[in-house]
Amino acid sequence: MSKGIAGKNNWALFLLLLAGIVLGGFIGSLAAGVPFLSWLNYGQTFGFANPIVLDLGILVITFGLSIKITIASIIGVLIAIIIYRFL
Structure with missing residues (x-):
């Protein structure tokens, strides 16, 4: 009996999407x-x-976030979704 999409593990989808983004970005940088x-x-x-710096005297915390979305990472995400649908 098939569970369908509702019965699938959301962590598996998250990990597949993360892997698709990372591998797609890596392939994009190699193809440059x-x-x-x-x-x-x-x-x-x-x-x-520029990162945001929070200086608390004895503790310095630096916050920074930069996201690069490329064609290869989008293709990686699409492939991850297709793989997830067939699992």
Whole structure:
């Protein structure tokens, strides 16, 4: 008996999406030097340009976030979703 999408593990989806983003970003950065594959590294970076520093005297905490979304990472996410649907 099939459980369908509602019965699947959400952690598995999260880990597959994370793996798709990481592997897609890695493939995009590798393809940046190849002329006919350089379009895979095309994307947008957003986040904090300068990290936010919280100085509490004896403790210094630095907050920073930067996200780069590329064509390859989007393809990686789509492949992860397809894999999840067939599990």
